[in-house]
Amino acid sequence: MRAAVVVFPGSNCDHDTYYVLKDLLGIETDLLWYRETQLDRYDLIVLPGGFSYGDYLRAGAIARFAPVVQALPEYVAKSRGIVLGICNGFQILTEAGLLPGALTRNISQKFICKTVKLRVENNATPLTQLFEYGEIIELPIAHGEGRYLAPQETLERLKRNRQILLKYYGENPNGSMENIAAIMDETGTVFGMMPHPERNSERIFGTGDGLKIFQSLVGALGFVRV
C-alpha cells in the first residue's frame, strides 16, 4: 500500500503524520506537494493539520483551490482509496464540498490545545473499526476553528446514515453541534476529524489511541484493494 501526506504551504502536521505512517507503521508514504494532481498511485491520501495559506480569509478557504484538492473529487468518484482530513484537512474537505457542514470559530473565540475525551459513535467504518462501539478514547485537539455547524436536515442525514464517527465526550470544547468531532461522507471513503490522531500515536504521549485510527485505515485498505 502507498500513502500520501499532502503538503500545502503552511501545513505544519505533515511531518508528524508522515512519521506515524512511515516510521511507526512502516507504510510507503510520500510527502505530496500541493501542485500534484496524479493521485491514482495512492491508497490513502491524508490532508494534514496546520494553517494552509495561513488560514487567511477562512480556514481551508484558499487550499480548496489547490490543484491537489481539485483532483480529489475524481479520486473519490472512482473509489480509488481513502481520503482523511485531520484538523485543517477536515476544514479543507468541508470547504471543498467533499464533506458536509462547516467548521467555524470556536465558541470561546480562542484557539484551544488540550487532550479531549471522545466517544466512538460508529465502529463499523474504516476509520474506527479497531475500537469498540461506545468506547471512550483520548486524542489531542489544537484548533481555533473547530466548531462543527450544519443545517438541521444535514445533521439528520448524518445521524440516519451513521456518518458521525466520533463525538466529544464529557465536555464539548468548541461548541460543535451534536458534539461532532469526526464524520465521513456517504460513500464511506472520505473522513474528516478535528482531533489529531498523530499526536497520540505513541505511549509516551498518552493512551496511544491515535495509532489505532491509522491502523484501522490500513486494515480497511487491505480489504478495499482486494
Place this chain on the structure above:
Amino acid sequence: MTKLELAQQHGLSQNEYETICARLGRDPNEIELGLFALNWSEHCSYKTSKRFLKLLPTTGRRVVQGPGENAGVIELENDWCVAFKVESHNHPSAVEPFHGAATGVGGIIRDILSMGARPIALLDSLRFGDLTPHPSGSPLPRRGEGTGVRVKSLFVGVVAGISHYGNCVGVPTVGGDIYFEDCYTDNCLVNVMCVGLLKKSELKRAIAAGVGNKILLVGARTGRDGIHGATFASEDLVGETEAKRPNVQVGDPFTAKSLIEATLEVCRFPELVGLQDLGAGGLSTAPAEMAARGGVGIALDIEEIPLRDPTMTPYEILLSESQERMVLCVKAGSEQKFLQTFRKWGLEAAVIGEVIPERVYRVRHEGRTIAEVPIELLVGGPHPQPLPDTGRGPSPLAPLPWVSHGRGTPARQGEGLSWPDRLRALLRSPTIASKRWVWEQYDHTVQTNTVIGPGAHDAALLRIKGERFGIAVTMGGNGRYCQLDPYEGGVRAICEAVHNLVSVGAEPLGITDCLNFANPTDPEVLWSFEQTIRGMAQAARAFELPFVSGNVSFYNQSEERKIYPTPVVGMVGLLRDLEQRVPMGFQREGDLIYLVGKLAPSPLWLPSPSEGRGDGGEGGEGLMKVGGSEFLKVFYNFVGGELEKTDLGLEVKLTKALLEAARRGLIASAHDVSDGGLLVALAEKSFAKGLGARLELEDLSEEYLFGEWPTRFVVTVHPEDDSVFREILGSVPYRRLGRVGGSALELGGQSVPIEELFRIYESALPEGLR
C-alpha cells in the same frame, strides 16, 4: 536643521556624531546617519552592557557556538545539537500587544533558523502589571487603581499574539512563566526563547565571504513597517505610546512557516556560505554584521530589493524592519537554484548585492554609490561612553529608592488566619495560580515531541524521534528578588532554572538570558545591572554552566514606573534516558515526602538604629529571611524584606545528589520549592493525580509554610527505596514531611480537600480577567 541636530534626532549623541565625522573625514549623509543610528543603538551595539556581559562565563566542553552569532549552540548526544536564544520584544508589545508579541516570536525563530536549526520549541516569559488593584486599606499608595483595564488588555493581547503566530508557524510553545507586579504596568515584558535542533555538521554561520559571491534577500517584501524599531527599543517608553505604533512591525506567520521550510531546504546546498535573519535594524545591520564576521565588504544594489511600495526611498528601504526576511550569502553562479527554492514556496527572492574586497558597507543606486562607510566603524559600535560609577550602589541595608517599603519588616497583621485560608489566598494570586487559560491557547503538541508540556512540571521535556535521550527546557526569573538584592536575585535566577531541569531528572547544559532593566544612564539601574550579572556569573560558575547567547533590554520604564531589574534565564538540559524522567506530582499512596536542601530560613536580624547592623537576636522576634515572598505581598501588601543568601556549595551538592537518585530511579516525584513556598509546592504536587498528603510539621508559622528561601525541593520516595535514597543524599540536609495519601492536605488537625484547592488554583486567572 543642522547635521548634528539630525544626528541627535536619530538617537546619536554629539560625541558619537563627532566620532563618525572624524573617522569618515567628512559629514555623513542622511542615509549613512540612519545606518549609524541603528548599528550604534543600544539594542544593536550593546554599547553600555558589553563590558558587564564579559563577566559571564561562556565556555565549556559542550559549547559548539558561544555568544556572537544569532544563537548559541550546545552539543547533546549522537552529534545532535541544540541552538537556543531568548529575545525581548517589550516596547513593541507595550504599544501594540498583539503584533508586538507576535513579531517577537517570529524574530527569535529566525535567529534559530540562521544557525541551520529546525525550531522545535518556544517558551515565553511575560510580565504585566497587577491584574487587580491593591485592596483597600492598603498601606501602599493605591497606584494600581485605574490600571487594571489596561493591564488586562495588554495581557490578553500579548497572549493572543503569541498564540496567533506560534500556532500558525508550527512550533510548539512548551513553557515559560508569568508574573504580575505593579512595576510592569506601563512597560510589560515579553521575552521569547526558541530552541532549535540540528546535527553538528549542519551548523551554519551568519557570515559573508568570498569576493564576488552573491547576497540574496529572501522571504517577504520590504515595506515601511518598523522603521527605527531598534532606536525605539533604546529609549524610555514615555508619552503617547499610540504615536509609536508605526514603529511596530507586523508579523505574517504563514510566510514565516514557508520561510522556515525553504531555508532548511537551501541549508543543504553546499553553495550556501552564510545566512542571517533581518531583525532589528533590517538591511542596515544584518549584511554589515555578516561582512564584518567574514572580514570583507559588501555592496547592495538598492533597486534590486523587492518592495511593497515602489515609492520607498533608499533611506526607508535600508531602515525598514519588515518581518520574515533573511539574507543569504551564496557562491557566485549558484544563485538560480536558491532563488528557485524560495519561489517554489511562494516567497520573494532576489540577488541584491555582492561581496567586495574593500571592507566597506556600500549602497548603490543604479550603479552610483549613495552611501559608503567602513564596516568596522559601523559594526564595531561607538567607543564605550564614560559610565556612572557603579561601585557606589546603595549600601547593603539602605532601602533601594524605588522599593515601596524598603527593607523593613511588615506590620504583623492578619494574625489568626488558618493555614488553609492562607493557602487558598496564595493559590488565588495570579502570579501563583494556574496559567492554563494562557497555555491552552498555545499549540504545545505540534511536531509530536512534547513529552512534558506547559503547566505539568517545573520544566518542559521534548523527545527527539528515534533517540533515547530527551531535552529539558525552562525559562523564568523573579524580578522581585533582584529588586531587593540584585546580586542574590541573579544567583537565584540561575539556581531556579537549574532546579527546574533537575526536577525532571535532566542535567543542565547551557544558559541563555534576557536582561530587562530600566534606563542605564541612571546609576542605580546600572549598579543593579552589574550586581545581577555578577550574581548570575557566580552561580553559573558554581554549576559550570556557560552562557551561550543572550539579549539585553534597557529603557524599560515610563514616567511613573521603572521595572524591577528582571533577568530572565533560559536553560537547556539533557535527560539521558526518557524512561528515567521524574514526574512532578504525587504518585502513590504511602510514599514518603521529603524536604531536601536548606530546611529553614535564617533568622532576620534587624539593624539597630545606632549601630547599623545588629548582631544579636534582640530585634528579630522570630522573623525570618524570607524577603520578596509572595505571601508578604498577598497578605501584607508588602514588597520587601531581606533575602536569604544562597549557599552555592549546598546548591551543587543537592542538585548532583538528586540527579544521581533520579538516574537510579529512586525518586517517585520531584518539584522545586519556589514562588509561594512549601505549602504551595505541596498543593501543586497533589494536583497531578488528586492525591493528598498527611503532613507532620512542627513549625506552622507562615514564614515556614509560605516563606520563600532558596535551595530546596520536595521529593517523594517509595518506602522500599528510602534507605538508598538517603544514602545518596549524604550530607545534604533532609526532613521527612509526611506521607502521600488521601484526597486532602492534612496538617496540624486541619485539612483541605485537594479538589477545592485545585478549583481555586484553576479558576483564579479566568476570574481575574473577567
